[in-house]
Structures are given as C-alpha cells and as structure tokens.
Amino acid sequence: MYSDILAFAVPLVAILDVAVAEATPICPDDSVRYVTDAGCRNVWRCVWGQVSNNPVFTCGQNMVFNEALRMCVWKGEKHDDCSTSTVTTTKPPVPTSDHTRHTRCVDGSPAEAHETECQLFYDCAIQATSDDTKGQPSDGAIVRECEYPLLFSDVTKKCEIFLEVNCGGRREPVDSCDYLKSRDCQSSEACPPCPMRFPSCKGLSNGPHSDVITSNPSNFIVCYNDRLVAQGNCENDRFGEKMIFYENGGLGTSGSCWSVHDIPQNDGGLLPKCPKGIFFKVFPDDGGACDRFYECVYAMAFVRRCPGNLVYDSRLSVCNSKEYVCAPCGSRVCTNI
Known part of the structure; x- marks a missing residue:
C-alpha cells in the first residue's frame, strides 16, 4: 500500500537521475505521447510521429516509466508494466490505406509532395525535431512551401512554374493570399488583412493591370491565369517625366504605360x-x-x-x-x- 502511494507521489519533473542510454525508440503512431527504451528508464517524447532527439527525462534508480500513468514507478512493484510495454526500435510499416494524414519520405528522395496542398512539400533531406514540428504532421521531414507562384511537382520533386505542374487531386492555389507565407507580417504594428498587402489577379485577364494596392499610379502588375507573375513601374516619357499606367490605353491589351500628356483630361490626364x-x-x-x-x-x-x-x-x-x-x-x- 505504501509503495502504491509513493509511486503516485513521485512527480516526473523531480526525476533527474541519469541512466545508461538504450537504443532510441520509434514512435508507434502519430499521437502526442511518451515512449521509453528497452530499459523503461529513459523517456522520449513523440509529437506527430516524430521522436525527440534526446530523452526528455530519466527515471531514478530502481524505477521505471509507466506509460499508462505517465510517471515513474518502483521497479518490480504493482505498476511496473515494463515487460508489457509497447517499446519498439523498428520503424513500423506505412499503412497503405492511410494517405490522408501525411506522406512518408522515400529513401533517397529529397522531397515528397504534400497530400492536399500543391504548393507544400516535405523536405526529406532535413530531419525534424520536436521543436520543428509545432503541430504540423511530420515523420522526420519538415513541411516547406514553394515561393509564390511556384507549385511543387510530384515528378521532378522540385518547385516549378505552375504551367509545368500537374497538381492532380491536390488543391491548386492561385492567389498570393492562398499561400501560408502571406500570413507573415513584417510590420511591428497591427497587420493589415492580406488582400490589402498583396495585389490579386483573380478574375483579371492576362496582361498588365493597375496596381490598386499602392497609391503610385506608375505601378502595375502582370497577370497570367489568375496569378500575379510580375510587378513593374512605368519609365519616364519623352519629356523626362514619369509615365502612369493607363487602363484605357491598352491598345488591345489590359493597359500600358502612357505619358500624362497623352491621356485625355476626362481620364485624369492633360490631353x-x-x-x-x-x-x-x-x-x-x-x-x-x-x-x-x-x-x-x-x-x-x-x-x-x-x-x-x-x-x-x-x-x-x-x-x-x-x-x-x-x-x-x-x-x-x-x-x-
């Protein structure tokens, strides 16, 4: 009876004694949990299937870790389940029916496509740690994102121009705000909504258009297949003055740079x-x-x-x-x- 009470009274954070390290265990599933080595004294933490690089703590002398109770107990006593613990040092096979949660990296492959997002991929060359995952699914690979407007090719295993990528069943983003990186705001003050920081080409015809995000009439964007492919600034006119982007002066396109002296007065010019x-x-x-x-x-x-x-x-x-x-x-x- 006394030993049972003592087992529950020993907190994990107080167990600092170091034991001889055993083989690093493998996370048996994708849950957040603790796992032990064969001796049941060294304890690792699993986060989304990724085991920590080193043990997070070690049980004291004559003690073992109880996975069910998530605490150290006296060795050989009632709560010692080390002999029945599900400890493994061999990577379990990938279930062939589960491809919706995350992708396993293939040996020798530098990267693998994300299951649902065409701009995301798994960087298999860099092993993730528990600090790298931060809630994202991982089995040793860190989730990366292609630069806009590139997409990840499942054929070349690289970020490629969107015209050369077949996304298949993966979601194909077209707008800057569809990419995760657009959520990062460099301003130290309140961050404006994404559509106020990045111009959009959704619904616009192929070719140049006015940049409505900036207040500079000389700025323009270039759209192709609903994607922003370039941004530019008009050059000087023949008088050495800055030209402005004129939507009605497309000459068969969506607009072009014109001198303010060639734009009619009713369109904001001087003509x-x-x-x-x-x-x-x-x-x-x-x-x-x-x-x-x-x-x-x-x-x-x-x-x-x-x-x-x-x-x-x-x-x-x-x-x-x-x-x-x-x-x-x-x-x-x-x-x-």
Whole structure:
C-alpha cells in the first residue's frame, strides 16, 4: 500500500537521475505521447510521429516509466508494466490505406509532395525535431512551401512554374493570399488583412493591370491565369517625366504605360478635348509646362514640345524666345489691356 502511494507521489519533473542510454525508440503512431527504451528508464517524447532527439527525462534508480500513468514507478512493484510495454526500435510499416494524414519520405528522395496542398512539400533531406514540428504532421521531414507562384511537382520533386505542374487531386492555389507565407507580417504594428498587402489577379485577364494596392499610379502588375507573375513601374516619357499606367490605353491589351500628356483630361490626364467643328487649333499646356503645347488636328489632340530653349507663347500660339514671352514662362512683363 505504501509503495502504491509513493509511486503516485513521485512527480516526473523531480526525476533527474541519469541512466545508461538504450537504443532510441520509434514512435508507434502519430499521437502526442511518451515512449521509453528497452530499459523503461529513459523517456522520449513523440509529437506527430516524430521522436525527440534526446530523452526528455530519466527515471531514478530502481524505477521505471509507466506509460499508462505517465510517471515513474518502483521497479518490480504493482505498476511496473515494463515487460508489457509497447517499446519498439523498428520503424513500423506505412499503412497503405492511410494517405490522408501525411506522406512518408522515400529513401533517397529529397522531397515528397504534400497530400492536399500543391504548393507544400516535405523536405526529406532535413530531419525534424520536436521543436520543428509545432503541430504540423511530420515523420522526420519538415513541411516547406514553394515561393509564390511556384507549385511543387510530384515528378521532378522540385518547385516549378505552375504551367509545368500537374497538381492532380491536390488543391491548386492561385492567389498570393492562398499561400501560408502571406500570413507573415513584417510590420511591428497591427497587420493589415492580406488582400490589402498583396495585389490579386483573380478574375483579371492576362496582361498588365493597375496596381490598386499602392497609391503610385506608375505601378502595375502582370497577370497570367489568375496569378500575379510580375510587378513593374512605368519609365519616364519623352519629356523626362514619369509615365502612369493607363487602363484605357491598352491598345488591345489590359493597359500600358502612357505619358500624362497623352491621356485625355476626362481620364485624369492633360490631353485636352478638341472642340467640335475646329479642324486645327493650338492650346497651352494645362499643367503649366512652358515648353509644351497641344494641337487639335481634325478633332484629334496631340502634345508638342518646343525645340531647344524656346517656350510656348500663348499670345501668338507659337514657340518663342523667353525674352519675348510674357511671364511666368517668359521674362517679359505683360499687362492686360
């Protein structure tokens, strides 16, 4: 009776005596549990089928570990079940009917495809520890993720361009926010939702589109098969000014980079609308640029640039030297008569 009470009173954390190490046991299933070696004194922890690298504790002298009670008991007493303990040092065979939980790495294979997610794979070259798993299923392999928009090929055992990967029954993600890495936020403050941090191509046609995530009108994204395949920034126009991405200026595509001087005013640009019935007329630049003007030719507007150091003279509707042009574009002081 006294020995029974003492067995329950010995806490695991107080057992610090070290015994001679036996062969490392193998986790018999995918549960979270403790397992022992053949001597039932050294205790390892199993997490999702992965055994810890070293024993997490060792029972004291003349004591053994009881798996059912999850504590050390006196050797040879009532609760000593070491002789009937399910200890094994041989890897159990993989059940052929269970392929929904996790994949076992094949000898010599650097990686294996995840069962359900086409962007995930098992890195079989790196053995996982109990700290690596953190709740993810593992049998010695760490779950990795391909960089967006790559997918894992079950043929080449590598992350490949999505056009060359057949996902089969695995879920095929198309958006940045479908990848696990998109959940990581680098901001030290409150993290905005994923759709506010990553542009999406879902439902968009193939080709370039405006980047609605940023406030820079010169930024654009390139979509293909609902995936974001590139991001870019418009170059300078012929006047040395930054072009903007113009959705209505696709010329057969979804948009392209245009000079603000070539975009109609009703679309946010500076290009004026030619008055009806006027076949030729020139206008000053509404943006205040002194070296440019606009021409209306047969109801079509065009931006022009004065040559050299000349500026546009709105009084004469020609390019002229600054000394003859009224301020602010010229140096001449003019008064309205």
